[in-house]
Amino acid sequence: MPPPTPGPRTLYDKIWDDHVVHQQEDGSALLYIDRHLVHEVSSPQAFEGLRNAGRPVRRTDCTLATVDHNIPTVSRKNFTTTKNFVEEPESRTQCMTLEDNVKEFGVTYFGLTDRRQGIVHIIGPEQGFTLPGITCVCGDSHTSTHGAFGALAFGIGTSEVEHVMATQTLLQRKSKNMRITVDGKLPEGVGSKDVILHIIGVIGTAGGTGSVIEYAGSVFREMSMEARMSVCNMSIEAGARAGMVAPDEITFEYLKGRPLAPPTGEAWDRAIAYWRSLKTDEGAKFDVEVNIRAEDITPTVSWGTSPQDVVAITGKVPDPSTVADPTKRASMERSLKYMGLTPNTPMEDIKVDKVFLGSCTNGRIEDLRSAANVILAAGPDAKVAPGVVAMVVPGSSLVRQQAQAEGLAAIFTRAGWDFREAGCSMCLGMNPDQLAPQERCASTSNRNFEGRQGAGGRTHLLSPAMAAATALTGKLADVRKIIGAAVSDESSITVKNALEFLTDEVLSPPTPGGYLGDTPLPAADTPSPTRKFTIVKGIAAPLAIENVDTDMIIPKQFLKTIKRTGLKDALFYTLRKDPVTGAATDFVLNRAPYDKASILVCTGANFGCGSSREHAPWSLNDFGIRCIVAPSFAEIFKTNTMQNSMLPVALSKEECLILYDDAMACKELEVDLEKEEIRRETGEPIKFKTDAFRRHCLLNGLDDIGLTLQKSELISAFEKKRTENWPWLDGFAYIKEGKIPNAGITKKGAKIDW
Missing domain, CATH: 3.30.499.10 (Aconitase, domain 3)
Known part of the structure; x- marks a missing residue:
């Protein structure tokens, strides 16, 4: 080592x-x-x-x-x-x-x-x-x-x-290295989901960009593993590369x-x-430190279309007119219009159509127990509010089985919830579980992007306990009003040992064989002209949106492909098409000459936030956009673009505004990777820096896998x-006897008993 x-x-x-x-x-x-x-x-x-x-x-x-x-x-x-x-x-x-x-x-x-x-x-x-x-x-x-x-x-x-x-x-x-420390005692009714939503509200969706977050402090040390998983799950929503708990x-x-x-x-x-x-050594240095008092965290809910758009359930919908920055103000106004909300509306006055309990954030057995306890606290006759559809989707088939054995499934179904089979479900709506346009959902998932749970659907993120309270009242609800004091231990929930539900089966052994180093290697890929990025010259399309997320770049309905191509028409689909008529809108990429753009200039930070799926750069590439200029990029998106022979260029906000003005004037730009500069029709070129290795690979059309082999x-x-x-x-x-196999590769074409 x-x-x-x-x-x-x-x-x-x-x-x-x-x-x-x-x-x-x-x-x-x-x-x-x-x-x-x-x-x-x-x-x-x-x-x-x-x-x-x-x-x-x-x-x-x-x-x-x-x-x-x-x-x-x-x-x-x-x-x-x-x-x-x-x-x-x-x-x-x-x-x-x-x-x-x-x-x-x-x-x-x-x-x-x-x-x-x-x-x-x-x-x-x-x-x-x-x-x-x-x-x-x-x-x-x-x-x-x-x-x-x-x-x-x-x-x-x-x-x-x-x-x-x-x-x-x-x-x-x-x-x-970034450390977020939360010390103290969480107030009644506050859970791990509230903690991470509060953190993202404090640091923003780009607050962890370029960092790995370590969560420290008494609050995380006292959390169960399932609670820690919920926190780490949403680290990506804070822009971090990863989240960790010792x-x-x-x-x-x-x-x-x-x-x-x-x-x-x-x-x-x-x-x-x-x-x-x-564990972190005493005296180890962190590049960024954030300290939060546990007592300052309350039951939290989102109001907008970004996970950073959060407020205490006792709060109100914020007013964009109080925000000075024009880009941020415009983003807030866009979010409120999409969400159908009016500034200063009390959050507890917002009615919902659906409640979703599940996802990789909150689909574990403890999440189901938390929600079921709220139902029990509401009394034996507690029911889902009239006009509300509430669904429970366990995160795995074993969680589902355990929930049935503990009586949780019966509590949910008796209260009018739909208890379903395991899957991602309405978290992202790539399956039949989706919101209709303008339907409002209280969701325990991780993202509230536009169209995330269904085209035109409106999502409010909250905890499992808050989701249960909302289902019972029909409005975004403060769970503390239902549970009063601590939930009594005297309930019909009998907690089982999760290990009882784990199968005795073990995974099939890999096909015996040596390490790859003991087998003949395929020849390293030769440089490919189609993978090169040297100079790109053309029209630049202007875009003034902050936190352009991957769901905005390409909606989920276009992710069901087994190819890397054919996604040109999917790019910014919800912005380029009227959701009712399907007719083309006045969005910039629909207008000449921008419909032939090879460069995209965005003035908003955190471009490409959200998913790690590569479909977003594929759709940009298919459209013909080879270079994106923005003040900052989400880490995964930045990597994905370069893997597809595209170039993300991070410039200062002021430099982006200069190029934005050029784009608005329909002036061509020329991006030269070798010289690391963007040449304008008028004025001085703007210099930029790129990672040396990635620059070398792009200039020479080199394949990462061939180089690594x-x-x-x-x-x-x-x-x-x-x-x-x-x-x-x-x-x-x-292997059943617990023996260490000669771990190695499976030859192509080999089968295993699965």
Whole structure:
């Protein structure tokens, strides 16, 4: 392993140092990935890339797949096949494509007939696949969830999904260290969801950009693992690369006995000894420190179309006229118009049409217990308010089974809730669970972007307890008014041990074989002219919107593709099409000459925030936009653009405004990557800086995977040391006797019993 950094180190520093395969001269590092989770939306193009290049999945023992985003959550009582069960054609294609890919490449898969199926970020911890000290990735931005275990976990795009499957590594540049400390005692009725919504309200959706957040303080130390997961889950909504909580006795107790955790005995003791070292050293320095008093946090709810648009439930809808910054004021006005809200309206006066309890943020057993306790506190005759549709969607089939055994399902159904099967459901509405235009939903999910839960749908984010209170009253409600004092322990909820519901099955073993370093390597890809970015000259389209999110760039209905192309018409679809008539609007990209733009100039910060899915840059690229200029970018979006031979250029707000004026005047711009300057028709060129390695790859059309495979001997050497130091990471729980397998690759075409 690399030598540790001298001096006191943070938790993030330690995990980073333990996973560096090779340190690049430019400061970036080739990082080893311990765990890779795969789902149906962001993987088809990655598997296709492997197939076309003749490459296998390097570590099938460290890869786990499931279906969650697209699947219906209706009863599976009469389930026969995925083909017959998933009615929507494009969703069905994605699900069936994943089934075919896991068979061909030998990846373990929890399908719709498997009782372990569920949302990808719930099944990982549930099975013990997620462990302290690991690096964990998935083609989904909410991979930050797994940081609750003291892991470095982050979302990646499809190109990086392919890179991990082929090499078990990623090329990364180290983020800044950020610590958010919350000390004190949380008031009655305040839970982990309120804590993270409050934090995002304080620092903003770009507050953590370029950083990995460590959550510290008495509030997080006292939280259960499920509560910590909810907090870390939404780190991405604060712009952070990842969120982490140092592992402790609560972590160890949660993991003990889980199918893929180290078995008790010598292996467990050795793992615990290492896990105890995963904490920030005294005197370690953080680049950013934020301190929050627990007593200042109240039950919190969102009012707008960004997770930072939050207020206490006792508060009012804010008034944009009080905001001086014109871009921020315009964003607030846009949000209020979309949400159908009037400034200064009390939040508790806002009526809802639907209530959604579920998602990778709040679909765990404790979330269901929290909501059920509110129903019990309201009395034996408590019912969902007339005119309100309330649904409960457990995060996994095992959570669903446990909820039934504890009597939670009966409490919900008796009160008029719809208790459904496991899946992502209405969190993002890629499945049949969606809002109709202008329907208002109180949701325990993580995003309230425009159209997130359905085209034209309006989302208010809140906690499970608040969701239950809202369902009972028909309006956004303060849960404290229902529970009064603490909820009595005398209730019909009998808490079960979650381990009772874990199957004794273990994952199928990987096909025996050596490390990739022991097999012939495919030739490194040769430079491709189509991948090069040298000079782009053309019309620039002006855009004056802050926090342009990935759902705005490409709505979810266009994500059901197994190709990287064909997304030109999907770009900014909700802005380019009238939601009622479908006719073209006056949006800038619909107007000549901007309909032929090759450059986009945005004056608002945090461009590309939201999802890690690569469809956003694909749609921009398809339209013909090769370069985006903005004051700042979301980290994942920035990486995804460069993976697709596109260039994100971050400039000062003042420089963006200069180029915006040029764009408004229909003047051409010329972006020169080699000279790192943007040339204007009039005036001085504007200089910019790019990452040296990424600049080299773009200028020469180089393929990341081909370059990484040239370091295969270094990767193999790292894997050998990894087995010696942390044998439990080689997936020995996949083998029934608990023996450590000769972890290696599955040859292309091999099958496993899944």
